[in-house]
Amino acid sequence: MSIETTRAQPTPHATRRIGLSLAPQTRLFAAFFLYSFSLGGIFPRLGDLQRAMGIAEGALGLALIGTAVGTLISLTFAGRILDRVGYRPALLGLTPLLALVFALASFASGPLLLFIALVPAGLCIGAIEVIVNLEADRIEHQSGRRIMNRAHAFWSFGFFGAGLIGAGLSQAGLSPQAHLLLMVPLVLASTLLLLGRYEAAPHRSGAHAGAAARFARPTWPILVLVALTLSALVLEGAGAEWSAIYMRDVFGSAPFVAGSAVAIGALTQAVTRFFADRFVERFSPVGVARVLLLVLGAGALMVFAAPSGAVALLGFAVMGVGTSAIFPLAMSAAAQRTDRPAATNVAALAQISFVAFLLGPPLLGFVAEHWGIRWSFGLGLPLVALSWWAAGSLRSNPAPTPR
Numbered sequence: 001m002s003i004e005t006t007r008a009q010p011t012p013h014a015t016r017r018i019g020l021s022l023a024p025q026t027r028l029f030a031a032f033f034l035y036s037f038s039l040g041g042i043f044p045r046l047g048d049l050q051r052a053m054g055i056a057e058g059a060l061g062l063a064l065i066g067t068a069v070g071t072l073i074s075l076t077f078a079g080r081i082l083d084r085v086g087y088r089p090a091l092l093g094l095t096p097l098l099a100l101v102f103a104l105a106s107f108a109s110g111p112l113l114l115f116i117a118l119v120p121a122g123l124c125i126g127a128i129e130v131i132v133n134l135e136a137d138r139i140e141h142q143s144g145r146r147i148m149n150r151a152h153a154f155w156s157f158g159f160f161g162a163g164l165i166g167a168g169l170s171q172a173g174l175s176p177q178a179h180l181l182l183m184v185p186l187v188l189a190s191t192l193l194l195l196g197r198y199e200a201a202p203h204r205s206g207a208h209a210g211a212a213a214r215f216a217r218p219t220w221p222i223l224v225l226v227a228l229t230l231s232a233l234v235l236e237g238a239g240a241e242w243s244a245i246y247m248r249d250v251f252g253s254a255p256f257v258a259g260s261a262v263a264i265g266a267l268t269q270a271v272t273r274f275f276a277d278r279f280v281e282r283f284s285p286v287g288v289a290r291v292l293l294l295v296l297g298a299g300a301l302m303v304f305a306a307p308s309g310a311v312a313l314l315g316f317a318v319m320g321v322g323t324s325a326i327f328p329l330a331m332s333a334a335a336q337r338t339d340r341p342a343a344t345n346v347a348a349l350a351q352i353s354f355v356a357f358l359l360g361p362p363l364l365g366f367v368a369e370h371w372g373i374r375w376s377f378g379l380g381l382p383l384v385a386l387s388w389w390a391a392g393s394l395r396s397n398p399a400p401t402p403r
Contacts (some may be wrong), residue, residue: 006235008077017235019196024139025147030194031091031135034187035128038099039184040162040266041119042106043240044259045176047248049106049114052176057245057373059111061365063282064241066115068362070122071129075351077341078130087131087200096188098124100297103180119260129350133341137335148328149276156270156324159240160263166258167244218348221337225330227390229353231293231383232326234360235300235319238376239265242364246373251309261316268320276325285329285394293391296322297384304378326387327353333394 017225022030042049050060082090089176098121105117138149162183169179218226241262247253253261272292280288299322302315334349 013101019193021197022194022203025143027195027198028132028135028139028147028151029154031095031132032154033161034095034190034194035098035132036158037162037190038095038158038160038183039102039125039185040240040262041099041166041180042102042176044163044166044170044244044262045106045179046241047245047258048170048176049108050245053108053114055111056369057205057242057365058369059365061368063108063111063114064118064362064365065119067122067125070087070124071126072118072122072351074126075129076126077346079133079341079347082127082130082343087135088171091131091198092191092195094124094128095191096184098128099180099184099187102178103228106176106180126351130343130347133331133346133350134335135201137332137342137346140332142201146277146280146332148332149273149280149325151275152325153270153273153327156273156320157267160266160270163259163263163266167256167263167327170259171256181303200288204333218352219234219339219345221339221393222334222345222348223352224390224393225334225349226352226356226392227351228289228387229327229330230356231387232296232323232382233353233356234364235296235377235380236265236269236323237356237360238364238380239316239319239323241362242368242373242376245368246303246376247309247312249373250306251312253309257309257313261313264313265316265320265323269324270320271285272321272324273328276328280325280329285333286391289326289329289391289394290388292325293323293384293388294322296326297381298322300377300380300384304374304381329394 046060046064050057053060055063101117101121101124105114105121108114108117118379132151133148136148140147144173164178170176240262244258245263247258250253276288285324296319299318299320302318304315306312306315326335330349330353331346334345339345364379367379368376
């Protein structure tokens with residue numbers, strides 16, 4: 001049975017669900033927020049975990065690949081599994097579980113244990129990624145208005161909130177373990193309150209009716225979309241994983257300032273995403289993507305050559321603007337293709353693109369260790385040129401139409 005079957009549609013028992021009664025679009029935004037809030041807490045504490053384990057950037061980067069491994073496995077096989085389990089129980093269970101897995105991972109005493117502990121986090125991430133992006137596309141199709149960028153704005157708001165809390169608790173001297181354990185009941189309660197009555201939206205009319213493939217093999221059009229997202233995801237991931245360590249090691253910044261580098265990029269990304277849909281409708285996906293890629297390149301160059309901490313923070317903020325709408329635009333293009341089930345195309349794009357977000361930055365740890373941490377951001381500039389070329393693939397992306 002395909003993910004695009006009626007099993008994903010609302011059931012008559014929705015009225016007895018717990019939690020707030022929210023509009024589907026509002027509930028979708030809450031799902032994106034809680035998803036990133038669950039995974040974002042660990043990033044401003046990576047410097048603390050690095051020092052506690054007494055390891056260099058290269059070893060930390062290898063350990064972080066555990067998340068990418070789990071994500072790749074999950075995105076590859078998520079379609080069939082989610083079809084059997086159902087979107088509702090998967091989303092309600094995996095969101096707080098993701099926060100718990102990261103909390104347990106923070107107790108790892110060395111890079112190998114951290115790698116192993118992060119694999120289950122990746123498994124959760126991959127499944128949630130498919131659910132929320134397909135839900136965004138279906139609601140977008142029903143309403144006839146673009147909401148994908150706005151949905152991803154709430155992902156960024158969640159990451160910003162998690163980063164700001166992490167920066168503050170780091171400055172206050174609270175251990176990463178205590179901090180991340182406190183996140184678990186907060187995420188659990190918020191999930192029940194905001195998503196308790198969630199039911200998956202009906203699938204698109206005219207969508208591919210075949211069964212989802214067991215392996216989400218990327219086609220050539222999907223690979224071009226991957227090239228489009230590569231620079232944004234690698235530099236976004238580099239900002240998430242290395243910005244706090246960059247500020248600490250290059251400028252000797254205090255814990256709160258260093259942790260704020262993680263949050264500031266997420267904030268500017270969130271604000272830009274929130275208003276991006278109207279610009280996409282007015283100026284076309286290709287035009288918006290190419291302007292944002294120019295901004296992204298400028299931000300990466302600022303971070304690479306920053307003479308002071310203030311300029312570096314400004315660079316991270318500019319990078320946040322540049323990364324904002326690239327991935328949502330590609331996700332919309334993948335979901336709207338009719339050559340295969342939408343779930344298969346979304347998973348095929350996500351399994352490569354999102355792993356680039358998780359795998360690329362850890363590998364940049366070796367660059368930081370041997371060439372200096374500035375080069376972890378400088379090496380993203382050639383990827384911006386690649387993405388500029390691939391942006392032309394968005395020309396065939398149709399605007400959503402009402403059912």
